[in-house]
Amino acid sequence: MVSDRGGRYGYVVRSRQGVYRALRRQGASKSKAARISNAGRTFPQRSLMGRKAAKTRQARGRRR
Template sequence: MVSDRGGRWGFVCKSRQRVYAALRRKGMSKSRAARISNEGRTRAARSAMSRKASRTRQVRGRNRH
């Protein structure tokens, strides 16, 4: 489990550590995985992230499969 101590040990919310671990398994860097997992602490924040991702995909012209 990743530390939730903060400071030089880094910080990831307790409730989001499973997300952090999944991102790390996909090969993402520690800092980037922590930033993404901490960003979606609340349901509202996760919804905003999904809306932004949807817009990004539309702009780049990706099709749904």
């Protein structure tokens, strides 16, 4: 179980713990996985990040 206690136990929002586990399975460090999974706590925040990513890809000429 991923901690949502905070402090020295770390912190991952409960609704995003599945994302955290998926990132850990892919080899991300604990801190990096927590940072990414905590970034989009709510659906509007994730939507905003998606729009920003799309604009970034478009500005860079859709490089892959």
